[in-house]
Amino acid sequence: MQPRERFIAALERRPLTGRVPHFELVFFLTMEAFGKVHPSHRNYSQWMQMEEQERNLHRDEMADIFIRTAERFEQSAIFMHPNPDTVEEDIHLIDRIRERTGDRYFLMRHGDATFSIPDGTQMTGFVYRLYDEPQKVKEEAQLRVDLALQRAEVLARHGGLDGFALCSDYCFNTGPFLSPDQFSEFITPYLVQLVAGYRDLGYYVIKHTDGNILPILDQLLAANPHALHSLDPQGGVDIAEVKRICGDQVCLIGNVNCGLLDTGTDEEVIESARYALAHGMPGGGYIFSTSNCIYTGMRLARYELMLDVWRREGNYPQSPTSTPPRKSHD
Amino acid sequence: MTEEILDRIYDGVLRGDTKAVTAGVQAGLDAGLDPQQLLDDAMVEAMEEIGHRFENNECFVPEMLIAARDMKEGVAVLTPYLADAGVKPLGKVIIGTVRGDVHDIGKNLVRIMMESSGWEVVDLGVDVSPEKYVAAVQEHHPRIVGMSALLTTTMSNMKLIIDALENAGVRDQVKVMVGGAPVTQDYAQRVGADLYALDAAAAAEVVKTLAV
Numbered sequence A: 001m002q003p004r005e006r007f008i009a010a011l012e013r014r015p016l017t018g019r020v021p022h023f024e025l026v027f028f029l030t031m032e033a034f035g036k037v038h039p040s041h042r043n044y045s046q047w048m049q050m051e052e053q054e055r056n057l058h059r060d061e062m063a064d065i066f067i068r069t070a071e072r073f074e075q076s077a078i079f080m081h082p083n084p085d086t087v088e089e090d091i092h093l094i095d096r097i098r099e100r101t102g103d104r105y106f107l108m109r110h111g112d113a114t115f116s117i118p119d120g121t122q123m124t125g126f127v128y129r130l131y132d133e134p135q136k137v138k139e140e141a142q143l144r145v146d147l148a149l150q151r152a153e154v155l156a157r158h159g160g161l162d163g164f165a166l167c168s169d170y171c172f173n174t175g176p177f178l179s180p181d182q183f184s185e186f187i188t189p190y191l192v193q194l195v196a197g198y199r200d201l202g203y204y205v206i207k208h209t210d211g212n213i214l215p216i217l218d219q220l221l222a223a224n225p226h227a228l229h230s231l232d233p234q235g236g237v238d239i240a241e242v243k244r245i246c247g248d249q250v251c252l253i254g255n256v257n258c259g260l261l262d263t264g265t266d267e268e269v270i271e272s273a274r275y276a277l278a279h280g281m282p283g284g285g286y287i288f289s290t291s292n293c294i295y296t297g298m299r300l301a302r303y304e305l306m307l308d309v310w311r312r313e314g315n316y317p318q319s320p321t322s323t324p325p326r327k328s329h330d
Numbered sequence B: 001m002t003e004e005i006l007d008r009i010y011d012g013v014l015r016g017d018t019k020a021v022t023a024g025v026q027a028g029l030d031a032g033l034d035p036q037q038l039l040d041d042a043m044v045e046a047m048e049e050i051g052h053r054f055e056n057n058e059c060f061v062p063e064m065l066i067a068a069r070d071m072k073e074g075v076a077v078l079t080p081y082l083a084d085a086g087v088k089p090l091g092k093v094i095i096g097t098v099r100g101d102v103h104d105i106g107k108n109l110v111r112i113m114m115e116s117s118g119w120e121v122v123d124l125g126v127d128v129s130p131e132k133y134v135a136a137v138q139e140h141h142p143r144i145v146g147m148s149a150l151l152t153t154t155m156s157n158m159k160l161i162i163d164a165l166e167n168a169g170v171r172d173q174v175k176v177m178v179g180g181a182p183v184t185q186d187y188a189q190r191v192g193a194d195l196y197a198l199d200a201a202a203a204a205e206v207v208k209t210l211a212v
Helices: A003-011 A030-034 A052-072 A087-101 A120-132 A134-158 A180-186 A188-200 A214-222 A239-246 A258-263 A266-280 A300-313 B002-015 B018-030 B035-055 B061-084 B105-116 B130-140 B157-167 B185-191 B200-206
Strands: A077-080 A106-110 A163-166 A204-208 A227-230 A251-254 B092-097 B120-123 B144-148 B175-179
Touching: A003 A077, A003 A106, A003 A204, A030 A052, A052 A077, A052 A087, A077 A087, A087 A106, A087 A134, A106 A204, A120 A134, A120 B061, A120 B105, A134 A180, A134 A188, A163 A188, A180 A188, A180 A214, A188 A204, A188 A214, A214 A239, A239 A251, A239 A266, A258 A266, A258 A300, A266 A300, B002 B018, B002 B035, B002 B061, B018 B035, B018 B061, B035 B061, B035 B105, B035 B200, B061 B105, B092 B105, B092 B130, B105 B120, B105 B144, B105 B200, B130 B144, B130 B157, B144 B157, B157 B175, B157 B185, B175 B185, B175 B200
Parallel strands: A077 A106, A106 A163, A163 A204, A204 A227, A227 A251, B092 B120, B092 B144, B144 B175
Antiparallel strands: none
């Protein structure tokens, strides 16, 4: 099986043999790894001034960075970050990656349209709107979903893209930004629509959020994504608990503690990776990943240390029938 | 009568009912109640209750921000009377997000909770250098210096700021409080901070004893 097929098998919670799939939402250490600036860190202010030939050189190089990241770190999926962020550049990037790698990698891009935690300067104004003009906020939420699905339809007609990662953050370490009641009013109905719309177009959907998701876990599950990403131990999320609650409903991705990758000891990193594998893998439906991404400032050696654990201990038995069955909660 | 008015203001803040708060404050003033009492026993007390609920996950950020808005509206009605009565802030606080970090959600929440508790807050913004912290301490003479960081890669700058305060000879004039998603009590002690706050409500709580 190609990495893409293995990734899809995990998203669909089918049994796997061999190594559990791995990917990261972002690998920002491209300068350290390849001597190249990450595409998201580039400012193409004169993009439209370039000749098409020059733009193509940039597109080729950005595609190359995403492919080399997947190859070097044995990632099963490429989460592309088109720059500039337009449908046209989506298509250029999809075509280049598919041309060079065929169906080897699962290919996804950003696709969230729901409200995330606003930044500090927008937060107060956003909250006032929730109370002062809730209907207008809901109309905006609907419009955002409609536009996202229109874009997805264009990409579906073109082909080549496998799925979307929905990366609106909803939670702090202590819990969700919105109360569960407000979440059910301003987020969940639109998340449900968005995921259903993507599914109808044949896409896979990964829902990411940092922080403590437990107070809204039922609502995230109600939206029916294929996978939940991050499972942030810094937010008190225990993958063993989440696996017990919903491991038979959704694929789980992540849980290797990003904070420890940066500030912990080697032993703590190893233990976090081991814990995620030990509690995520049983019964399938797990993809190995950090609890966020490989962000700027992290030491590359720490990511490689985490991958060493994965190579040693992230392996299913060769016969899927020997995989311990997961207890059914149906 | 007094209790009924105080309760009306207190409940208004908790419910996020601005009109009830401002009307209650005006009713209190009309009835001749002490402006300081209206502030402390109704609005500040309500914000403390919001803080407790927030710490217990019984209340969420939007409810906290709406309560703070109500309180601000109530204080606006009270302000001329407070000035006449010579009421002063609890003290001055400088806050900022440390150098290299532009995240400001937590820092802004701390500002709102501290202001709602009666502190005067000087917000230095984000990506604040040690030099800027030192200059702000020398200019404003705060009681408390607050630092926020969201990233494990930037929280080490808290130590640099504390060192800079030390080198400038102003460290012992202030209490240093740190917080942010990756910051822990243990980390606060390791960098030499005096206070650690898990969240905005806790920040307002831990500085209570430092009011001048």
